[in-house]
Amino acid sequence: xxxxxxxxxxTTAIVDCDVHNALPDDDALAxxxxxxxxxxxxxxxxxxxxxxxxxxxLGDRSYLGAEYPRPTPRASRVDSWPPDGGPPASDLExxxxxxxxxxxxxxxxxxxxxxxxxxxxxxxxxxxxxxxNDWLAEEWLSRDSxxxxxxxxxxxxxxxxxxxxxxIAQDSRFVQVLVLSRTNEPLGQRKxxxxxxAALRHGLPIGIHNGGWGGHAITxxxxxxxxxxxxxxxxxxxxxxxxxxxxxGCFARFPGLSVVLIEGGFAWLPPLMWRFDRAWSKxxxxxxxxxxxxxxxIRASFWISTQPMEEPEPPEQFAVLLDxxxxxxxxxxxxxxxxxxxxxxxxxxxxxxxxxxxxAIMRDNALALYGFDRDTRKL
Amino acid sequence: xxxxxxxxxxTTAIVDCDVHNALPDDDALAxxxxxxxxxxxxxxxxxxxxxxxxxxxLGDRSYLGAEYPRPTPRASRVDSWPPDGGPPASDLExxxxxxxxxxxxxxxxxxxxxxxxxxxxxxxxxxxxxxxNDWLAEEWLSRDSxxxxxxxxxxxxxxxxxxxxxxIAQDSRFVQVLVLSRTNEPLGQRKxxxxxxAALRHGLPIGIHNGGWGGHAITxxxxxxxxxxxxxxxxxxxxxxxxxxxxxGCFARFPGLSVVLIEGGFAWLPPLMWRFDRAWSKxxxxxxxxxxxxxxxIRASFWISTQPMEEPEPPEQFAVLLDxxxxxxxxxxxxxxxxxxxxxxxxxxxxxxxxxxxxAIMRDNALALYGFDRDTRKL
Numbered sequence: 001x002x003x004x005x006x007x008x009x010x011t012t013a014i015v016d017c018d019v020h021n022a023l024p025d026d027d028a029l030a031x032x033x034x035x036x037x038x039x040x041x042x043x044x045x046x047x048x049x050x051x052x053x054x055x056x057x058l059g060d061r062s063y064l065g066a067e068y069p070r071p072t073p074r075a076s077r078v079d080s081w082p083p084d085g086g087p088p089a090s091d092l093e094x095x096x097x098x099x100x101x102x103x104x105x106x107x108x109x110x111x112x113x114x115x116x117x118x119x120x121x122x123x124x125x126x127x128x129x130x131x132x133n134d135w136l137a138e139e140w141l142s143r144d145s146x147x148x149x150x151x152x153x154x155x156x157x158x159x160x161x162x163x164x165x166x167x168i169a170q171d172s173r174f175v176q177v178l179v180l181s182r183t184n185e186p187l188g189q190r191k192x193x194x195x196x197x198a199a200l201r202h203g204l205p206i207g208i209h210n211g212g213w214g215g216h217a218i219t220x221x222x223x224x225x226x227x228x229x230x231x232x233x234x235x236x237x238x239x240x241x242x243x244x245x246x247x248x249g250c251f252a253r254f255p256g257l258s259v260v261l262i263e264g265g266f267a268w269l270p271p272l273m274w275r276f277d278r279a280w281s282k283x284x285x286x287x288x289x290x291x292x293x294x295x296x297x298i299r300a301s302f303w304i305s306t307q308p309m310e311e312p313e314p315p316e317q318f319a320v321l322l323d324x325x326x327x328x329x330x331x332x333x334x335x336x337x338x339x340x341x342x343x344x345x346x347x348x349x350x351x352x353x354x355x356x357x358x359x360a361i362m363r364d365n366a367l368a369l370y371g372f373d374r375d376t377r378k379l
Numbered sequence: 380x381x382x383x384x385x386x387x388x389x390t391t392a393i394v395d396c397d398v399h400n401a402l403p404d405d406d407a408l409a410x411x412x413x414x415x416x417x418x419x420x421x422x423x424x425x426x427x428x429x430x431x432x433x434x435x436x437l438g439d440r441s442y443l444g445a446e447y448p449r450p451t452p453r454a455s456r457v458d459s460w461p462p463d464g465g466p467p468a469s470d471l472e473x474x475x476x477x478x479x480x481x482x483x484x485x486x487x488x489x490x491x492x493x494x495x496x497x498x499x500x501x502x503x504x505x506x507x508x509x510x511x512n513d514w515l516a517e518e519w520l521s522r523d524s525x526x527x528x529x530x531x532x533x534x535x536x537x538x539x540x541x542x543x544x545x546x547i548a549q550d551s552r553f554v555q556v557l558v559l560s561r562t563n564e565p566l567g568q569r570k571x572x573x574x575x576x577a578a579l580r581h582g583l584p585i586g587i588h589n590g591g592w593g594g595h596a597i598t599x600x601x602x603x604x605x606x607x608x609x610x611x612x613x614x615x616x617x618x619x620x621x622x623x624x625x626x627x628g629c630f631a632r633f634p635g636l637s638v639v640l641i642e643g644g645f646a647w648l649p650p651l652m653w654r655f656d657r658a659w660s661k662x663x664x665x666x667x668x669x670x671x672x673x674x675x676x677i678r679a680s681f682w683i684s685t686q687p688m689e690e691p692e693p694p695e696q697f698a699v700l701l702d703x704x705x706x707x708x709x710x711x712x713x714x715x716x717x718x719x720x721x722x723x724x725x726x727x728x729x730x731x732x733x734x735x736x737x738x739a740i741m742r743d744n745a746l747a748l749y750g751f752d753r754d755t756r757k758l
Contacts, residue, residue, distance in 0.1 A: 071662050185601045186608070216596040219619030222564045226626050228662045229565070232655040232673075233622045236615035240598030243612045247605050267650030274646060274689035276611040282720065283450050283607045294611075295692070310653035312703060313674070320699050324691060341661065 012359075013106040014345050015366040017305045018209070018262050018334035019099065021110045021140060022074075024090040032131035032138075041124060063118060063215045068227035072340045080338035088338035092143055099337050100146055103345050106363065107372050110140060110149040111178055111209055111262065117155040118180065118212050125154035126164070133168045141173040148372055150178035150207050156214075158191060162198035169202035175370040177204050180212025181237040181264065188241075188248030196254045205303065205369060208241055210234055210263035231341075238264035239272055242298060246276070249289025251301045258369065260303040263336060267310035270324035273298055299327055303369055305334040306361065307343040315350045328357055332366040391738075392485040393724050394745040396684045397588070397641050397713035398478065400489045400519060401453075403469040411510035411517075420503060442497060442592045447606035451719045459717035467717035471522055478716050479525055482724050485742065486751050489519060489528040490557055490588055490641065496534040497559065497591050504533035505543070512547045520552040527751055529557035529586050535593075537570060541577035548581035554749040556583050559591025560616040560643065567620075567627030575633045584682065584748060587620055589613055589642035610720075617643035618651055621677060625655070628668025630680045637748065639682040642715060646689035649703035652677055678706055682748055684713040685740065686722040694729045707736055711745040 023029065030038050072078055074087055081087070082094035089095055100108060114132055119125035132152040141147050151174045153161035161177075168174055177199045185191055187208070199206055211234075217223050218230060218237075238261055251257055273295035280287075280294050290297065304327065312318050322328065335343050345362065353361070402408065409417050451457055453466055460466070461473035468474055479487060493511055498504035511531040520526050530553045532540035540556075547553055556578045564570055566587070578585055596602050597609060597616075617640055630636055652674035659666075659673050669676065683706065691697050701707065714722050724741065732740070 071665070181600070183600045186598060186603045187600065189604065214600055216599055216601050218599050219565060219623075220595055220597050220599075220616040221560070221562045221566065221593060221619045221623070222595050224565045224619065224623050224626065225568065226665050228655075228658050228665050229619070229622045229626050231658040231662065232626075232651065233615075233618045235650075235654070236612075236618055237599040239612045239615055240600045240603065240608070243608045244598075244600070244603050247603065247608050247611075265650070265654060267653060268647055270691070271614075271644070271646030271650070271689045272611065274691055275614070275644060275687070276607075277692070278687065278690060279607050279610040283610065286450070286605050286607050308654070308657065310650045311657060312649065312653055313656070317699070317703060320696070320703075324696060324699075 012362065013104050014333055014362045016099070016105050016108040016335050016337070017332045017366050018307060019108045019110050019337045020089055020113050020339065021095070022087050022090040023114065024086040029128060029131040029135055032134045033127055037124070037127045063120070063213045068230050070227060075340055076338045077340055077342055092140065096144065099335065100144070105146060107146055107148055107366070109175065109370070110136065110147060111207065112136065112152055113209070113211065114152065116152055119154065122154055122157040122160070126157060126160040129154050129164055133164065133174070137171055137173070148173055148175045148370065150174070150176040152178060153195065155179045155192070155195065156184050158194040162194040165195070165198035165202065165204070169204060175204065175372060176207040176260065178207050178209060181208050181210050181241060182212040182214050182216070182218065184214035186240055186244030188244030188246070188250050193253070196250060196257050200254055200256055205258035205260050207260040207262050208238065235265055235268045239268060242272065242302065243276060246290060246294045246297050247287050249287065251297050252289040257301060258303065259301060260305065262305045262334065263307060265308055265310050266304045266325060267312070267321055303330045303332060305332050306348055307334040307336040308341055309348065311350045318351045329360060329365055329368070331361045332369070333362045391741065392483050393712055393741045395478070395484050395487040395714050395716070396711045396745050397686060398487045398489050398716045399468055399492050399718065400474070401466050401469040402493065403465040408507060408510040408514055411513045412506055416503070416506045442499070442594045447609050449606060454719055455717045456719055456721055471519060475523065478714065479523070484525060486525055486527055486745070488554065488749070489515065489526060490586065491515065491531055492588070492590065493531065495531055498533070501533055501536040501539070505536060505539040508533045508543055512543065512553070516550055516552070527552050527554045527749065529553070529555040531557060532574065534558045534571070534574065535563050537573040541573040544574070544577035544581065544583070548583060554583065554751060555586040555639065557586050557588060560587050560589050560620060561591040561593050561595070561597065563593035565619055565623030567623030567625070567629050575629060575636050579633055579635055584637035584639050586639040586641050587617065614644055614647045618647060621651065621681065622655060625669060625673045625676050626666050628666065630676050631668040636680060637682065638680060639684065641684045641713065642686060644687055644689050645683045645704060646691070646700055682709045682711060684711050685727055686713040686715040687720055688727065690729045697730045707739060708744055708747070710740045711748070712741045
């Protein structure tokens with residue numbers, strides 16, 4: 001990268017809504033855990049050595065549902081390994097060089113994918129979530145004013161999750177509650193309601209990020225053979241979550257609840273709204289809390305991150321897609337740094353958009369939703 | 380219905396690619412079963428009385444994965460119960476009045492949904508499939524020259540399925556091999572390959588019809604609460620099947636293999652092709668048999684039935700959807716008679732199409748694929 005290129009790119013500030021910072025090593029959270037849990041976890045980790053071979057992050061046991069070989073180590077860009085030898089996105093200084101400074105990132109939202117929400121030992125998951133949030137505050141948010149973070153919760157234990165949201169949301173640098181797209185039950189179900197109540201107490205949206213595994217096959221027809229099948233059909237879990245959250249009446253039960261779909265794409269959403277509206281027109285007696293067409297509720301309640309964007313063939317139809325989606329104030333740019341399918345800010349959008357819409361997607365929509373400052377937060 | 384209305388509608392002949400004829404009662408197949416199996420099944424049925432309360436059709440045990448209450452009894456149009464008191468679509472004379480004569484149906488393709496492919500007792504499933512096919516030939520195909528049928532197979536036993544295809548495909552009134560969309564493994568996997576080999580031996584397409592349950596949750600996030608969730612997000616299983624059949628190289632391994640997606644909609648397919656092409660451009664080393672963009676393979680290998688069609692808002696965008704799909708010779712009209720979400724031929728397509736395209740969808744595409752006559756069959 002030349003200095004000139006940097007200067008060019010700095011002319012437009014952007015917000016990056018999906019950055020995955022990493023633990024530098026398996027023991028990074030240990031200083032943030034209570035001593036008795038450090039010791040218990042060391043014992044547990046020893047017991048679970050067989051799982052460590054499969055899961056490189058924590059070694060802590062969870063469902064094993066989607067462990068397909070990734071195209072690159074840690075599914076990361078091959079140039080994203082920092083000079084200190086740690087894993088990609090574990091070194092803030094290198095992240096500054098490669099992402100924050102290079103692309104003139106005004107704010108970057110950290111979505112840590114540590115597998116904590118998927119752990120079967122819910123008590124340990126709660127301890128790890130607290131440690132992860134304290135580590136985020138201390139070692140990331142306090143070291144660069146451009147950083148914001150999602151709250152890590154043990155989402156299969158919603159009561160403990162609500163307590164953790166109440167504890168950590170006092171820190172306004174945490175701007176979202178993070179869950180993954182493959183949960184043990186569809187997210188509309190009442191089990192998860194304490195999470196939404198807690199998020200609303202603090203004006204926080206729920207971010208649903210691609211991934212996870214909740215004990216079920218990753219397709220309704222079982223387990224496919226290849227990672228490419230996972231990467232191509234992963235929208236199925238998001239479809240189930242959108243339909244569940246609406247059908248269970250969550251947006252009537254929890255007015256103001258906002259949900260962000262992260263790394264799920266969105267070209268599948270207009271067809272889903274058409275189907276859902278049609279089904280609702282004939283079957284609405286089944287879900288009386290849904291008192292208007294589901295598409296209206298979806299457009300009023302959901303936000304969407306851009307990476308990975310499905311790119312229509314021919315590219316001109318991208319404008320039609322945006323028109324069908326009809327959520328111009330809800331699309332928010334994301335790079336997915338440091339992952340292999342990183343979207344560079346100058347190439348993420350396949351067509352030339354109206355400048356106002358481009359700025360909305362690249363920056364303003366995220367500022368409006370997240371605020372990035374307690375006083376300006378919309379919710 | 381007045382005589383005038385009948386005359387009007389008869390001016391354009393159509394082909395209906397998805398009609399669900401029914402067994403008049405639980406014992407209808409008994410005369411077509413070997414005696415020893417009749418006796419065994421009576422005993423099995425007695426044992427499985429608890430399941431009869433859940434599944435009204437056969438009472439034979441299968442996975443119980445998607446038994447949501449339907450909006451109408453037997454999920455059927457309230458006016459579809461024949462005067463003889465039997466269940467909807469069990470009486471050919473009444474079907475003639477309500478469907479074949481009324482809508483000037485040139486050919487109707489019977490897709491019997493008897494739950495046979497989903498049975499856990501694979502040996503009994505094989506016996507039942509043979510009985511069902513013989514019953515179709517004798518009591519339906521021989522009684523009206525407009526009728527054609529899909530071959531019922533015990534698809535979780537592909538070797539037995541191939542034998543049944545070889546046995547029954549001698550009768551050219553059987554024009555398709557029927558499986559359901561929620562299988563025990565994704566349909567591309569090698570377990571199912573004997574079915575495709577047998578279908579190709581006889582020039583028959585594989586029809587994947589919405590439904591079934593293969594032992595897995597109906598979403599990657601588990602079991603939703605409501606039928607409306609099933610009806611809205613059912614495309615997820617089709618997405619998995621399309622991706623699996625392509626990724627496993629089935630269309631390279633079995634040149635000429637044709638697959639019809641029945642009652643799955645299709646507005647989700649362009650976005651899936653965009654995602655799949657994008658993933659393939661970066662991950663193709665994983666699936667070397669896929670040597671061209673997946674969208675090319677999909678457009679060359681798949682056919683699609685119309686019911687239920689997602690209807691874009693605004694309706695004018697239906698033309699854009701057809702343009703994105705770019706499969707004008709692959710869409711085939713279907714009513715889904717006698718089910719509650721029946722599409723009437725005069726109202727199924729939300730916009731005025733070019734007359735040639737309309738005729739292609741309503742009639743000619745199905746004639747070209749199925750032939751409906753051994754000599755003119757395309758495959």
